[in-house]
Amino acid sequence: MQTFLQHPFDHDQDAPPLRVRNLSLQYDSGGYALRDISFSLEGHKLTAVVGPNGAGKTTLFKLISGTLHPTSGSIDVYGEGPGKHVCIAYVPQRSQVDWEFPVTVREVVMMGRIRKIGLFRWPSSRDWDHVQAALIRVGMEKFSDRQIGALSGGQQQRVFLAQAISQEAEVVLLDEPLTGLDLPSQDAIFDIMQSMRNEGAAVLVATHDLNLAAEHFDQALLLNRQLISFGPPEEVFKRDNLINAYGAQVHVLSGEDHALVLADTCCEGEEPHTHG
Amino acid sequence: MDEILAAIITPFQYGFMLRGLLAALIVGVLCPVLGSYVVLRGMAFLGDALAHIILPGVVIAFLLGWPLSVGALAVGILAALAIGAISKSTEIKEDSVIGIVFAGAFALGVALLSMQRSYAVDLAHILFGDLLGVADADLWLMAALGLIVLITVFAFYKEFLVLSFDPVLATTLRLPVDFLQNLLLVLLAIVIVISIQAVGVALVLAMLITPASAAYLLTRRLPVMMALAAGLGSVSAVLGLLLSFYINIASGPAIVLLETLVFFLVLVFAPGRGLIAKRRSRKSAA
Numbered sequence: 001m002q003t004f005l006q007h008p009f010d011h012d013q014d015a016p017p018l019r020v021r022n023l024s025l026q027y028d029s030g031g032y033a034l035r036d037i038s039f040s041l042e043g044h045k046l047t048a049v050v051g052p053n054g055a056g057k058t059t060l061f062k063l064i065s066g067t068l069h070p071t072s073g074s075i076d077v078y079g080e081g082p083g084k085h086v087c088i089a090y091v092p093q094r095s096q097v098d099w100e101f102p103v104t105v106r107e108v109v110m111m112g113r114i115r116k117i118g119l120f121r122w123p124s125s126r127d128w129d130h131v132q133a134a135l136i137r138v139g140m141e142k143f144s145d146r147q148i149g150a151l152s153g154g155q156q157q158r159v160f161l162a163q164a165i166s167q168e169a170e171v172v173l174l175d176e177p178l179t180g181l182d183l184p185s186q187d188a189i190f191d192i193m194q195s196m197r198n199e200g201a202a203v204l205v206a207t208h209d210l211n212l213a214a215e216h217f218d219q220a221l222l223l224n225r226q227l228i229s230f231g232p233p234e235e236v237f238k239r240d241n242l243i244n245a246y247g248a249q250v251h252v253l254s255g256e257d258h259a260l261v262l263a264d265t266c267c268e269g270e271e272p273h274t275h276g
Numbered sequence: 277m278d279e280i281l282a283a284i285i286t287p288f289q290y291g292f293m294l295r296g297l298l299a300a301l302i303v304g305v306l307c308p309v310l311g312s313y314v315v316l317r318g319m320a321f322l323g324d325a326l327a328h329i330i331l332p333g334v335v336i337a338f339l340l341g342w343p344l345s346v347g348a349l350a351v352g353i354l355a356a357l358a359i360g361a362i363s364k365s366t367e368i369k370e371d372s373v374i375g376i377v378f379a380g381a382f383a384l385g386v387a388l389l390s391m392q393r394s395y396a397v398d399l400a401h402i403l404f405g406d407l408l409g410v411a412d413a414d415l416w417l418m419a420a421l422g423l424i425v426l427i428t429v430f431a432f433y434k435e436f437l438v439l440s441f442d443p444v445l446a447t448t449l450r451l452p453v454d455f456l457q458n459l460l461l462v463l464l465a466i467v468i469v470i471s472i473q474a475v476g477v478a479l480v481l482a483m484l485i486t487p488a489s490a491a492y493l494l495t496r497r498l499p500v501m502m503a504l505a506a507g508l509g510s511v512s513a514v515l516g517l518l519l520s521f522y523i524n525i526a527s528g529p530a531i532v533l534l535e536t537l538v539f540f541l542v543l544v545f546a547p548g549r550g551l552i553a554k555r556r557s558r559k560s561a562a
Binding site: 066067096104110114119122 | 442
């Protein structure tokens, strides 16, 4: 997926795609947004980052992407801090995007490449080929001249995935990409995320949907300011872990090998979801 | 038809009108191009503040007999960088910091100017511009600075685009975000300085945001928005100048009034995003 010459920094291929050690972000007031988080992603997997509102999912992503800086601890992406990489893509929550902005779909996808293009240069026909290929991969090639606000929620999400593809991102952080989408749209997004993983990207997805996390992901990371559990979904979503993360917000109907969860943990401004 | 043409051409046989026309065109193109970023990034208040902050620089240069643009440019760039730095390093909200610096600097400028005997006339020129008083030297400076601004906007087009649309992406692509932010502020300061001669401190804001906002309602592409805004801006500037020649009103306000008129026409009649089109689509949805 990657030609290394284009990279400002070579990756240490023996190092894991992502290693987080004793990561904390403390507010000036003394409280913690995140406290002492340690985990390591081995190989290229699809990882769900799950936790209640305010658990620090977005904060974790901003730290990993290098948009925020931790007060203590470290993050290594292929053996180097995030600030030395252009291979980390962070796709924000839909509510963080100005959908009225006068840009077209292909321009948004091209944005992922501008560091590779370099200063004082305009995109070459090869860059536009990359953009076209990325749009085809997400099935949005017919919409390339649309303004981004003139798309459905699922289509908008796919455009941002195409942007990550055109960036040739190897660590992809998706903040609530599935929220508010119908099932066919969710499935389309999953297909793309899985194909990105198969091409060698580590894909992390913040979601509040425990059922999706349990069914569709290789591994899960349960978070509530602290790391509660990390591993295969069936181990992470155990009764004790869930109560630890959600407290009274969750109702766990536990069986022998799996827990049935009724959670009310949805995002602000949306209908609370009930998952059974 | 010939009469109309004559009415348009005749005034520019006067040297001061021709210089005014060229100045109006420079400002009419430049302000809306940079103003497109001001509109998209919600920097209107900052733009207005910068214009007012420049006043003491203009006044000091005026009192010392220097070219006004030099004082304005120095203060403008300094203020742009200072605002960037202050708002990062204090807990007071950015708009309050800007407001404090803006009002303080403006007061200083007016205070300095009030010690002069020709206070009222000078103040009027600085506040509202004096297109007909543009000298050759002013014109050359405006053209040179304007060219620098346009080249910079062109050279950093894709970086400014990403910074405006998605600052987080700019960070994850490891673009020099702080440098680009400051560069945009400095460009803004330069454009304001160029425009002060034409429309004055108090009305620069309109040149920046009014045509750009009208263009925003008419297109969904940034390059088209910039071109449309520059078109609206320069046509308003030329017509405003003619208006001021024939019915003897101040040129700066005449230009701004025309731009405002165009904006409201667009606001009501723009296809798709105008008020009428919106009402229609709401009705058909219901």
